[in-house]
Amino acid sequence: MVLRTSYNLRLPPFSGRTSRVLATLIKSRRLPQALLFAGIDGIGKSVTADLFARAVNCNNSPAPQPDATTIENWGCGKCQTCRTIASGNHPDILTVEPQKDQIRIDTIRSLIAYLGFTPYSARHRFVLIRSAEKMTPAAGNALLKILEEPPSQTHFLLTAAKVPDLLPTVQSRCQIIRFQPWPDNVIVSHLIEQYALDKPTAETTVKLAAGSQIKATDLAQRNWVTNQSWAIEALENIEQSPVRLQLVLAERLAHKKNDLETLLNWHKTVILDKIKTHSATILTSEASNQSRLTAKQLIYRYEIVEDSLLFLSTNVNKRMVLEKMLMSLAVNSAL
Numbered sequence: 001m002v003l004r005t006s007y008n009l010r011l012p013p014f015s016g017r018t019s020r021v022l023a024t025l026i027k028s029r030r031l032p033q034a035l036l037f038a039g040i041d042g043i044g045k046s047v048t049a050d051l052f053a054r055a056v057n058c059n060n061s062p063a064p065q066p067d068a069t070t071i072e073n074w075g076c077g078k079c080q081t082c083r084t085i086a087s088g089n090h091p092d093i094l095t096v097e098p099q100k101d102q103i104r105i106d107t108i109r110s111l112i113a114y115l116g117f118t119p120y121s122a123r124h125r126f127v128l129i130r131s132a133e134k135m136t137p138a139a140g141n142a143l144l145k146i147l148e149e150p151p152s153q154t155h156f157l158l159t160a161a162k163v164p165d166l167l168p169t170v171q172s173r174c175q176i177i178r179f180q181p182w183p184d185n186v187i188v189s190h191l192i193e194q195y196a197l198d199k200p201t202a203e204t205t206v207k208l209a210a211g212s213q214i215k216a217t218d219l220a221q222r223n224w225v226t227n228q229s230w231a232i233e234a235l236e237n238i239e240q241s242p243v244r245l246q247l248v249l250a251e252r253l254a255h256k257k258n259d260l261e262t263l264l265n266w267h268k269t270v271i272l273d274k275i276k277t278h279s280a281t282i283l284t285s286e287a288s289n290q291s292r293l294t295a296k297q298l299i300y301r302y303e304i305v306e307d308s309l310l311f312l313s314t315n316v317n318k319r320m321v322l323e324k325m326l327m328s329l330a331v332n333s334a335l
């Protein structure tokens, strides 16, 4: 059985209108049996689900203000219940998440068996199902039965980035709450204010986060763009490095784990910007061109990085893919 409650509670950087709808629900104490938080990954759906469960169960619950633009006051954060939920050890706040990109029927069956017991101490027991669209059809159908006749005091909070992938029968059992990504310029201002980034760095950070507020905040907290600019520079000038240094770079990049994809996507945006500048220069017939590469070389370069990203998403030897990528980039640039 995969039931996990360990989760590092932290406030989502933004919340907005969605938080007001949820605050009203908490205040009214009339909770739907099942809520579905819909929206792209990384905009705080799971964190909000945890905080929602906390707010509803808090012993000193100051009712959240319906006009709140943040969800900081959801639950006092100090009482026994709040602290247990935050530690991830509350037996009545259950989390189910995909294993190997799937939520299987065995997991849902174990969950249903667990829900056969009465709740330990919470006024409202919650089951958080993250990325619910990853349920197999069999798992979805098993869940449907319990959604139709939920045990007392039990509520389901599902999150999904791709709602259409969820069984329609499951969707229809849930009240859908949509999470909207904040506009880029709002996130940029937030990063400048909170993390003292300069504007270009904040803009690059937001571009790399691709709409995910949580990712943007994570990158900003680590001052990631500034710290990784050496790698972008090394990639841009790869043809000037001897093969020995290309191999060293491949090894360093291979150790980047989750950041590698972000880094290569960054390199892709740099190439794209150059292609755009290139086209604009031709259109305006300006003699100077910011890139020393031809448009054809830039496009080929983009394809090399794109192909490498595809390979890296499969189970391959990362270093070998990166070595091949760097050598291809170097050869292409030298043509």
Ligand SMILES: [Zn+2]
Residues within 6 Å of the ligand: 058, 059, 060, 061, 075, 076, 077, 078, 079, 080, 081, 082, 083
């Ligand atoms: Zn509390």
